[in-house]
Amino acid sequence: MTDSQAATATPLGTNPIAAAPAGARTAADVVTPEVVAHLTRGVVGSGRTANHTPFTGEKLADLPESTPEDVATAFERARTAQVAWAATPVRARAAVLLRFHDLVLARQAEVLDLIQLETGKARLHAHEEILAVTVAARHYGRKAPSYLKPKGHTGAIPTLTKVTELRQPRGVVGQIAPWNYPFELSVGDALPAFVAGNAVVMKPDTETALTALWARDLLIEAGLPAEVFQIVLGEGPVVGPELVKHADYVSFTGSTRTGREVAQGAAARLIGVSLELGGKxxxxxxxxxxxxxxxxxxxxxxxxxxxxxxxxxxxxxxxxxxxxxxxxxxxxxxxxxxxxxxxxxxxxxxxxxxxxxxxxxxxxxxxxxxxxxxxxxxxxxxxxxxxxxxxxxxxxxxxxxxxxxxxxxxxxxxxxxxxxxxxxxxxxxxxxxxxxxxxxxxxxxxxxxxxxxxxxxxxxxxxxxxxxxxxxxxxxxxxxxxSGLGRRHGSEGILKYTEAQTVAHQRIMPMAPSFGMTDEKYAAFMSRSLKAMKALRLR
Missing domain, CATH: 3.40.309.10 (Aldehyde Dehydrogenase; Chain A, domain 2)
Incomplete structure (x- = not known):
């Protein structure tokens, strides 16, 4: 059985993290070896690293660490899986987000524990991430079909030129997520990329990787093909440039200094990038x-x-x-x-x-x-x-x-x-x-x-x-x-993960002299047409 099949076959509610005892829970209760083994299935990493809890400084988990070769492998897996995912009807892709929305609300206690243990934040502040992710999942689960649907436009010659604007997925999105909001700024930003038909290779901060891995596990449970969502772990200066090297588009949240480096790497490859950076x-x-x-x-x-x-x-x-x-x-x-x-x-x-x-x-x-x-x-x-x-x-x-x-x-x-x-x-x-x-x-x-x-x-x-x-x-x-480039949320938050494609269908007569017209008569005809279109207030 492949990693993808194993992840997809996991029945609802069997995640071992759900077995953590109620009451005064500790890190040892929540992050058990079984939980770590479950969440790290399918992660491409030939080395070992670890993360720690700010509450005490103690180690939380041993985790796979990805080499540059591992990052390349993750992109290969994602690129292969993305083809079938993009061919899936958009409403079916959107339905995954709506199921994910319900699963997050039903099992929020699990991820709240992880967020707190990995970031040290108060539980109410951790809950802000639950709100942000579920609102985004609901919004794109409902609105993605309209954001992505083909749109008709007035052509060069009205009635003779039929124009349709299509939205094609970019392919594989490379996402670099920060440590401060490890649920919202990881999967929250990935949701519109997925529903737009992309695969995602994500590098979360190692210290908050368990939260991102939990989100991946729940998305797979909601119906996302496992290979479409790859996670790689490791030091930013090692893994980050490799992500930019292989991606078709890059999403980054972090410091302005690192954002400049990411933008420079993307510019060298002429790929798009969105950046949310610092603030005062x-x-x-x-x-x-x-x-x-x-x-x-x-x-x-x-x-x-x-x-x-x-x-x-x-x-x-x-x-x-x-x-x-x-x-x-x-x-x-x-x-x-x-x-x-x-x-x-x-x-x-x-x-x-x-x-x-x-x-x-x-x-x-x-x-x-x-x-x-x-x-x-x-x-x-x-x-x-x-x-x-x-x-x-x-x-x-x-x-x-x-x-x-x-x-x-x-x-x-x-x-x-x-x-x-x-x-x-x-x-x-x-x-x-x-x-x-x-x-x-x-x-x-x-x-x-x-x-x-x-x-x-x-x-x-x-x-x-x-x-x-x-x-x-x-x-x-x-x-x-x-403070950055690009936007999350709304139409911009999903359309940035797509390429606009214009399809123009010319009918009856070509965009050239025809029906016996001389070049001069064709030029005069087109000039009169332009004047008429302005008079008719056509755009």
């Missing part, structure tokens, strides 16, 4: 904002997943007239947050994911305080909870050239900037090379929309931090400036 996102609290709601919203916007979210807020611009009251309420809510490691709901924030993130957070906070910034809340490395826990932190009086002003922290640290001139605040919010997300708080909807239109970010949320824009999957989401 701003929240503007206008003088008429509801202070209590804005303070509560700032907690959500700044500290979800311990601030390790590309669209979270790191800069808070608050009108001087309400700044003291806002900071007082925001600080009180921040200091009251509960940090914890439990695989259960209740903690308000979890851990940072790795030593590199912790060092960046500590460097930004310590440097800012040493140069005169005021520590309003937090600023403490909580080794009593876990090796990578850091208290949610508020800095006031931050000024350039403090690193926290301009560098992406990607941790639970936010800086307060007071303003009196709204135009200047908007200009300062835009004064960054990034342009991913922003937030505006005001009781005046018209004013909020006017300010939003002036912010140079791919998404803007009014009276919330990031969730409304990201969760509105019919609309595009992505970055301006150095």
């Amino acid at each position: 996102n701003a929240m503007l609290v206008l003088k008429d904002a509801d202070i209590e709601k804005a303070a509560a919203g700032a907690v959500r916007a700044c500290y979800s997943s311990a601030g390790q979210l590309c669209i979270s807020i790191e800069r808070l611009y608050v009108h001087e007239s309400i700044a003291d009251a806002f900071v007082e309420r925001f600080a009180a809510r921040t200091k009251a947050m509960r940090l914890g490691t439990s695989l259960a709901y209740g903690a308000d924030m979890g851990s940072l994911v790795g030593e590199r993130q912790l060092e960046t957070v500590k460097r930004h906070v310590e440097e800012a305080v040493s140069k005169g910034a005021k520590l309003v809340a937090g600023g403490v490395h909580r080794t009593d909870i876990g090796p990578l826990f850091y208290e949610p932190t508020i800095l006031d009086g931050v000024e350039a050239p403090m690193a926290v002003c301009a560098e992406e922290t990607f941790g639970p640290v936010v800086s307060i900037y007071r303003f009196t001139d709204e135009d200047k605040a908007i200009a300062e919010a835009n004064a960054t090379p990034y342009g991913l997300n922003s937030s505006v708080w005001t009781k005046d909807a018209k004013r909020g929309h006017a300010v939003a239109a002036r912010l140079q970010t791919g998404t803007v949320n009014i009276n919330e931090g990031y969730a409304p824009a990201y969760g509105s999957v019919q609309s595009p989401m992505g970055g301006m400036k150095q």
